[in-house]
Amino acid sequence: MKPIIIEKVLNDKQIEIVAKLACEIWNQHFIPIIGKAQVDYMLDKFQSKIALSEQIEQNFLYYSIKINNRYIGYFSVLPKEKELFLSKLYIKSSERGKGFGKKTIDFIENFAKEKNLYKITLTVNKNNVNSINAYKKMGFVNTGSVVKDIGNGFVMDDYKMEKILLKR
Numbered sequence: 001m002k003p004i005i006i007e008k009v010l011n012d013k014q015i016e017i018v019a020k021l022a023c024e025i026w027n028q029h030f031i032p033i034i035g036k037a038q039v040d041y042m043l044d045k046f047q048s049k050i051a052l053s054e055q056i057e058q059n060f061l062y063y064s065i066k067i068n069n070r071y072i073g074y075f076s077v078l079p080k081e082k083e084l085f086l087s088k089l090y091i092k093s094s095e096r097g098k099g100f101g102k103k104t105i106d107f108i109e110n111f112a113k114e115k116n117l118y119k120i121t122l123t124v125n126k127n128n129v130n131s132i133n134a135y136k137k138m139g140f141v142n143t144g145s146v147v148k149d150i151g152n153g154f155v156m157d158d159y160k161m162e163k164i165l166l167k168r
Contacts, residue, residue, distance in 0.1 A: 009062035022047035086122040123158035
């Protein structure tokens with residue numbers, strides 16, 4: 001397997017790269033799941049350059065994922081008091097199923113353990129079956145569901161998942 005390079009997003013150029021990745025990946029992956037109108041709305045509200053910059057100011061940590069000097073995805077985490085919230089993890093469709101998601105989760109787990117955070121939590125769309133199955137394969141368990149109004153007549157209808165890393 002090709003080695004992945006994970007880079008922390010620190011400047012405007014890197015934020016712009018992540019916003020472009022988001023646009024490409026979301027349009028490939030999420031239109032069949034939630035429709036084009038909701039994808040467009042969520043890209044603008046949560047994945048635009050402005051939205052990403054605001055999230056970074058709110059302590060979200062963004063990272064890009066590269067192989068062979070090509071960007072293939074990105075993720076975002078938010079350290080909380082006892083847990084690490086995995087806010088986003090997206091990989092280009094052409095690179096899925098090659099182990100890059102697993103390598104990224106390994107990086108995220110190590111990050112959480114270094115910070116003495118005992119679990120990783122995330123939310124995933126209930127109809128995003130491939131991602132749900134991938135998370136289950138990596139040791140995450142479904143802990144319930146959450147429906148969140150995100151405005152403009154749209155909701156996020158997700159499962160909450162978690163992976164326990166350390167005993168409390």
